[in-house]
Amino acid sequence: xxxxxxxxxxxxxxxxxxxxxxxxxxxxxxxxxxxxxxxxxxxxxxxxxxxxxxxxxxxxxxxxxxxxxxxxxxxxxxxxxxxxxxxxxxxxxxxxxxxxxxxxxxxxxxxxxxxxxxxxxxxxxxxxxxxxxxxxxxxxxxxxxxxxxxxxxxxxxxxxxxxxxxxxxxxxxxxxxxxxxxxxxxxxxxxxxxxxxxxxxxxxxxxxxxxxxxxxxxxxxxxxxxxxxx
Amino acid sequence: xxxxxxxxxxxxxxxxxxxxxxxxxxxxxxxxxxxxxxxxxxxxxxxxxxxxxxxxxxxxxxxxxxxxxxxxxxxxxxxxxxxxxxxxxxxxxxxxxxxxxxxxxxxxxxxxxxxxxxxxxxxxxxxxxxxxxxxxxxxxxxxxxxxxxxxxxxxxxxxxxxxxxxxxxxxxxxxxxxxxxxxxxxxxxxxxxxxxxxxxxxxxxxxxxxxxxxxxxxxxxxxxxxxxxxxxxxxxxxxxxxxxxxxxxxxxxxxxxxxxxxxxxxxxxxxxxxxxxxxxxxxxx
Numbered sequence: 233x234x235x236x237x238x239x240x241x242x243x244x245x246x247x248x249x250x251x252x253x254x255x256x257x258x259x260x261x262x263x264x265x266x267x268x269x270x271x272x273x274x275x276x277x278x279x280x281x282x283x284x285x286x287x288x289x290x291x292x293x294x295x296x297x298x299x300x301x302x303x304x305x306x307x308x309x310x311x312x313x314x315x316x317x318x319x320x321x322x323x324x325x326x327x328x329x330x331x332x333x334x335x336x337x338x339x340x341x342x343x344x345x346x347x348x349x350x351x352x353x354x355x356x357x358x359x360x361x362x363x364x365x366x367x368x369x370x371x372x373x374x375x376x377x378x379x380x381x382x383x384x385x386x387x388x389x390x391x392x393x394x395x396x397x398x399x400x401x402x403x404x405x406x407x408x409x410x411x412x413x414x415x416x417x418x419x420x421x422x423x424x425x426x427x428x429x430x431x432x433x434x435x436x437x438x439x440x441x442x443x444x445x446x447x448x449x450x451x452x453x454x455x456x457x458x459x460x461x462x
Numbered sequence: 463x464x465x466x467x468x469x470x471x472x473x474x475x476x477x478x479x480x481x482x483x484x485x486x487x488x489x490x491x492x493x494x495x496x497x498x499x500x501x502x503x504x505x506x507x508x509x510x511x512x513x514x515x516x517x518x519x520x521x522x523x524x525x526x527x528x529x530x531x532x533x534x535x536x537x538x539x540x541x542x543x544x545x546x547x548x549x550x551x552x553x554x555x556x557x558x559x560x561x562x563x564x565x566x567x568x569x570x571x572x573x574x575x576x577x578x579x580x581x582x583x584x585x586x587x588x589x590x591x592x593x594x595x596x597x598x599x600x601x602x603x604x605x606x607x608x609x610x611x612x613x614x615x616x617x618x619x620x621x622x623x624x625x626x627x628x629x630x631x632x633x634x635x636x637x638x639x640x641x642x643x644x645x646x647x648x649x650x651x652x653x654x655x656x657x658x659x660x661x662x663x664x665x666x667x668x669x670x671x672x673x674x675x676x677x678x679x680x681x682x683x684x685x686x687x688x689x690x691x692x693x694x695x696x697x698x699x700x701x702x703x704x705x706x707x708x709x710x711x712x713x714x715x716x717x718x719x720x721x722x723x724x725x726x727x728x729x730x731x732x733x734x735x736x737x738x739x740x741x742x743x744x745x746x747x
Contacts, residue, residue: 270550272572275689276540277552279622279697280614281638283664283686380638381615382624383664431723445727446589446598448618454730 273449280382420444421453429459436462508643515644515658519669521677523632533559533706534678534699538622541693549691559706560627563605565713568621580621582609583715589619589726590718597718598726605629618728623682623697638662647673650680650698664688678702 275283420426422437426444433444435453441462442453526532536556541549553573560566566582576593582602587609590597603612607628614621621627625634645657645668654673659666670681684695 270542271544272542272552273620274540274542274693275686276684276693276695277542277622278614278620279538279540279624279684279695281625281634281662281665281667281684283689380663381611382621432725433722443730444596444722444724445730446591446596446724447727448620450591451594451596451724452727454725454727456730 278382278448282380282383427459427462434459511644512642515642515656515660516639518644518656518671518677519635519639519642519658519660520632522669522671522679523635525677526626526679527629527631529560529562529704531559531561531704531706531708533557533701533703535701536623536697536699538695538697540622540695541691543689543691543693547691549693554622556622558627559708559712560606561708561713562629564602564609566606566609566627567712579716580613580619581713581716582606582613583713586715587613587617588715590716590721592721595720596722596724597716598724599715600726600729616728617726619726622695626679626682635660651700653680655680676702676704 420433420435420437421442422435424435424437426433426435428434429443434456435442435444441456441458443456445452445454534557536554536558538554538556539551540554541551543549554570556568556570558566558568564582564584566580568580570578570580572578576591578592579588579590581588581590585602586599587602588597588599600617602609607630610621610624610627613619614624625631628634639660639662642658642660645659648655648657648670650670650672655670656673658669658671660669661667664687666685666687668681668683669679672678672680679699681699682695682697686693686695
């Protein structure tokens with residue numbers, strides 16, 4: 233088989249292009265743009281055995297130092313963007329679910345006959361094993377038996393997002409129950425001196441008290457009740 | 463002239479056809495039987511793979527759950543799906559030291575070099591984030607199993623592969639794994655390992671378990687199939703030690719000099735901003 237001369241050149245050209253791109257990316261990284269702005273967390277970061285199915289949200293590294301007012305402005309813009317994205321994702325998921333459902337039903341019907349004999353045996357074995365497992369499941373661990381307890385690792389980070397949204401929603405109280413991604417809050421929400429309450433730094437910003445706290449995404453500032461005496 | 467010859471030819475043809483049909487009939491039956499045989503054989507093999515896969519997974523679970531102490535290094539990577547849909551991979555290394563019934567120490571270093579320490583002392587849960595120069599602490603609720611669940615579910619902290627540290631790992635797997643299948647005998651860093659594919663409701667897990675009596679996990683890949691972008695979490699296990707040197711100092715409460723104390727966010731009472739503002743006004747009166 234004879235190859236045209238240009239076809240021999242293609243890999244070389246592609247290689248040169250890739251090398252160029254790699255060099256450019258490397259230069260960008262050296263310039264400090266590499267990890268900045270990318271979220272480290274999401275459904276897979278928790279390494280749990282179940283998933284809440286969320287996008288990477290939370291603290292955006294490299295975007296620290298945001299004041300509360302900046303956070304509020306960013307969040308109101310981000311919120312509408314995210315709500316649009318959430319609606320689109322919901323529609324996509326629903327479509328996907330319905331497609332999957334019909335596929336599964338079809339496949340299940342085909343497989344049903346084939347599996348009928350062996351399934352009975354497996355079911356019996358599994359039922360016995362499950363029964364044994366359930367007998368021992370709660371032993372020594374109070375309230376640990378709830379399935380998917382570690383899906384809250386993703387949920388926890390959404391909880392971090394609730395914390396963030398509360399910070400964000402200070403200017404828009406009607407939206408205080410809407411769960412949106414945590415904005416970058418890696419500095420006190422306003423420039424005031426901290427007050428130590430039980431050793432934990434609190435800040436009084438505007439009309440709201442914030443406590444310094446640690447969430448899945450790192451340090452966050454949580455709206456809290458006024459400390460005793462304030 | 464031709465007609466006398468045609469008649470015998472026709473007769474011969476009919477006889478031959480009949481003979482062929484008779485000869486072919488058992489063949490057809492045989493072919494149908496052969497078609498059923500591979501299907502039954504395949505079903506049998508599939509069942510064998512399920513049984514084998516589950517047996518190896520449970521052997522691993524029993525070994526880990528029954529170990530009073532162990533130390534292992536984890537080299538983890540995971541996809542973080544950004545709002546744009548772009549997947550970005552991050553890495554993390556952790557050394558996990560388990561001492562049942564109630565001690566745990568995890569030294570972790572992220573791919574950006576930031577270091578964190580988590581210790582369950584038996585009395586306290588302590589998390590030290592050297593990068594943020596903060597630490598948080600909470601009373602430890604009980605055994606290692608209880609504390610792991612508390613740490614992940616109630617405090618909302620990350621603890622990758624937490625389920626594998628549980629003493630009730632076998633029950634956990636029995637409860638949550640919907641199907642298991644043996645894939646193949648493969649090699650992880652030159653060591654023969656059984657490759658197993660398991661499914662739970664929202665996660666597909668692949669597990670590589672060392673061949674032999676020490677059925678320890680060598681690698682795990684988890685795909686979060688219901689999450690946008692179907693991100694993966696991957697971890698290699700290395701330097702397994704089921705008889706590690708244990709000292710009380712390893713599980714002492716760290717003394718984080720110069721670090722700021724913070725609360726665990728999940729422990730703080732949630733206050734709606736309006737309520738916070740109102741409470742602040744009342745407090746000011």
